[in-house]
Amino acid sequence: MSTFTIAEAKALVDPTIDPTSTPGFKASKENIERQVAEIEPELRELQEKLYANFRSGNNPGNILIVLQGMDTSGKGGVVKHTLDPLDPQGVHITGFGKPTKEELSHDFLWRIRKALPGPGKVGIFDRSHYEDVIVHRVHELSSPEEIERRYDAINEFEKELVDGGTTIIKVFLHISKEFQKENLTERLEDPTKYWKYNPGDVDERGHWDAYQEAYRIAFEKTSTDVAPWYIVPSDNKPYARMVVKFLLLDALRSKNLEWPAADFDVEVEKARVAAS
Amino acid sequence: MSTFTIAEAKALVDPTIDPTSTPGFKASKENIERQVAEIEPELRELQEKLYANFRSGNNPGNILIVLQGMDTSGKGGVVKHTLDPLDPQGVHITGFGKPTKEELSHDFLWRIRKALPGPGKVGIFDRSHYEDVIVHRVHELSSPEEIERRYDAINEFEKELVDGGTTIIKVFLHISKEFQKENLTERLEDPTKYWKYNPGDVDERGHWDAYQEAYRIAFEKTSTDVAPWYIVPSDNKPYARMVVKFLLLDALRSKNLEWPAADFDVEVEKARVAAS
Numbered sequence: 001m002s003t004f005t006i007a008e009a010k011a012l013v014d015p016t017i018d019p020t021s022t023p024g025f026k027a028s029k030e031n032i033e034r035q036v037a038e039i040e041p042e043l044r045e046l047q048e049k050l051y052a053n054f055r056s057g058n059n060p061g062n063i064l065i066v067l068q069g070m071d072t073s074g075k076g077g078v079v080k081h082t083l084d085p086l087d088p089q090g091v092h093i094t095g096f097g098k099p100t101k102e103e104l105s106h107d108f109l110w111r112i113r114k115a116l117p118g119p120g121k122v123g124i125f126d127r128s129h130y131e132d133v134i135v136h137r138v139h140e141l142s143s144p145e146e147i148e149r150r151y152d153a154i155n156e157f158e159k160e161l162v163d164g165g166t167t168i169i170k171v172f173l174h175i176s177k178e179f180q181k182e183n184l185t186e187r188l189e190d191p192t193k194y195w196k197y198n199p200g201d202v203d204e205r206g207h208w209d210a211y212q213e214a215y216r217i218a219f220e221k222t223s224t225d226v227a228p229w230y231i232v233p234s235d236n237k238p239y240a241r242m243v244v245k246f247l248l249l250d251a252l253r254s255k256n257l258e259w260p261a262a263d264f265d266v267e268v269e270k271a272r273v274a275a276s
Numbered sequence: 277m278s279t280f281t282i283a284e285a286k287a288l289v290d291p292t293i294d295p296t297s298t299p300g301f302k303a304s305k306e307n308i309e310r311q312v313a314e315i316e317p318e319l320r321e322l323q324e325k326l327y328a329n330f331r332s333g334n335n336p337g338n339i340l341i342v343l344q345g346m347d348t349s350g351k352g353g354v355v356k357h358t359l360d361p362l363d364p365q366g367v368h369i370t371g372f373g374k375p376t377k378e379e380l381s382h383d384f385l386w387r388i389r390k391a392l393p394g395p396g397k398v399g400i401f402d403r404s405h406y407e408d409v410i411v412h413r414v415h416e417l418s419s420p421e422e423i424e425r426r427y428d429a430i431n432e433f434e435k436e437l438v439d440g441g442t443t444i445i446k447v448f449l450h451i452s453k454e455f456q457k458e459n460l461t462e463r464l465e466d467p468t469k470y471w472k473y474n475p476g477d478v479d480e481r482g483h484w485d486a487y488q489e490a491y492r493i494a495f496e497k498t499s500t501d502v503a504p505w506y507i508v509p510s511d512n513k514p515y516a517r518m519v520v521k522f523l524l525l526d527a528l529r530s531k532n533l534e535w536p537a538a539d540f541d542v543e544v545e546k547a548r549v550a551a552s
Contacts, residue, residue: 052472055471056471076365079365080363080365087356088364089369089371093365126365185550188545188546191538194535194538195328195331199540202549206552259468260470262473269464269473270464273457273460273461273464276482
């Protein structure tokens, strides 16, 4: 019987890691299901505590999960599975597509700031401000100087968030080029998946090495003490989903939350309800 | 073995219905779980079709579930359980609290319009524009003339939404006064639930009959052909959650959605992926 731990999840910081591996774990379907079932009740309770503290006027901060990965790396699945045990009231998901004309007329962090989760929430970004350095580097949409400026701006921005009470979990869903090919092929073999296929994905795939390089540089520049990157091997999707749940569990535990005390006299209220 | 059907869900339109009853169904835990397990795969697939059609540039419209109910009627649980089988990418939840100063400076529908789900989405309102007639009537926050105007404004507003492709599902989670007392008492007996208790809820409870009357009038005025009210007995929470899933299933089925066709040449793309 193999067990997975938060320490093993947090050790996943090496960009040269094999995307087909499942470090720290014999990743059978049964093992993963068992591990996930073990932590889900605690995830649910801690998220409820986080939200409860906000609702009670305390300031518990919040959590922001930033998901990046190549096309077909399973970001949508991670969103779905991470949220499964949580109360939707306390969750805030934002997917970032190609910037609109209005968004482009502002600094790249403008639309990101607008989408930040409120206090007491678990926010998830499906793609993020990292597109604005990764894609811009690969396609030379910005000058090298502007991209350098953006790394710094991102680090300052994330530090500001952390100082304000946000725990940031940055996850790169790391897949192999071969696995992406399998995924794209699968979409073309199943008419219920045509809508997920975009011919442009094959063009982007042609820049595979440039993307990997752009990610490596971004990790170097923006893995900070306050907001490190986790590089999660993701050819095994259930494994990757499990890892993200462990990282969320760690973030929630680190808040050391208590249930909010009553701000009313419990006995008085019991009597009022009984008489009502 | 008891089975529940969409027809039975849609028959729940009588405001005098017994909130402790479970019409159309022997509502044992096992029966409910079986019925829900039976329809969840279809719910998931139809919602994905809805979202897929939007993503593919078709115009599938969207769905808006409006949840109303007295305090402790289980709105949060319905939100959680309705969303469980769905892909969070295609869902849009909004909870409406006491209006802010800015919101009050606008027409009551202003904040509602801003929260409408986008195309291809399933939106859920946890409380809604109906607070602006219900609470306003009970507490005389608006003149009778203004409240009359609002019923008309709501009907026009909802017709406009339906004409624009929205299917509206209006649900009143109908609980008994006794059940609310049990729920409030429970919150006071469990320190992990203190945060859900608000002394003001007992004050509101004092207006129980006025609220029931306000709801009855609102149903009369705003149950229209295009956007009828469903009055769901909700003392049995799992039953109420099941009913809402059946209503959503009906709305999704009525759209007669197909998987979007490929807007690319599948064989050409297969060859491109294979060569990549």
